[in-house]
Amino acid sequence: MTHLITGGSRSGKSRYAEQLAMQHDGPVHYVATAEVRDAEFAERVRLHRLQRPPHWQVLEAERGLAELILGQDQEDGLLLVDCLGMWLMRFFRSDDQFDEMDFVQERQWLLEAIDAIQGRLLLVSNEIGWGVMPMSRVARQYGDLLGRLNQDVAARCQRVTLVACGLPLVLKGG
Incomplete structure (x- = not known):
């Protein structure tokens, strides 16, 4: 089963996804997509790591997310990818250029x-x-790209859940 879990900043979407993963009986692979670029973000990542069970295998995804997903896919397994927004950021270079191709x-x-x-x-x-x-061109471009990506992913997923204030609202596949 494929399930998109979306929500705003600090909505509880990651916690909700982790709760679902904790209920899984088979192997769990946590796929981290963020690139740590500063000390504040490194601290956020450290706190996220502390919340995860130690038996989960953690994988670091770079741009090749699909290859990683398919390489770790198992019939009895669960892959938790957190998150697509951070994965998209990997295509923006430090000079604010986007690697579109x-x-x-x-x-x-x-x-x-x-x-x-x-x-x-x-x-x-x-x-x-x-x-x-957003006022900047790059921020508008990022928002447009992520919005379209979310729509296309949601169309392919069997279930879609929006999390707001820590509460899940099933949008598809209830």
């Missing part, structure tokens, strides 16, 4: 991997389009 290909491979998965797949993503329109 790489992203288009990797995005297509990710969508195909979602269709091909044998085990359970939980994908966490950010819902960022509910606020003020």
Whole structure:
């Protein structure tokens, strides 16, 4: 089963996904997508690690998320990918340039991997389009890309849940 879990910043989406993963009887692979770029974010990552059971295998995803997912897929396994928004950030370079060609290909491979998965797949993503329109070109581009990615992933997933205030609201596959 494939399941997209989305929500705003600090909505409880990661905690909800981790609770679902803790209920799984088979092997769990936690796929971390974030690139640590500063000390504050490193502390966030450290706190997230403390919340996870020690028997989960943690994998670091870079741009090749689809390849990693398919390489770890098992019929009795569960993959928890946290999160698609951080994965998208890997295609933005430090000079605010976007590697469009790489992203288009990797995005297509990710969508195909979602269709091909044998085990359970939980994908966490950010819902960022509910606020003020960002002033910078790069922030608008990021929001547009993530919004479209979320729509395409949701269309392929069997279940979609929005988490707000720590409460899950099933949007699809209830």
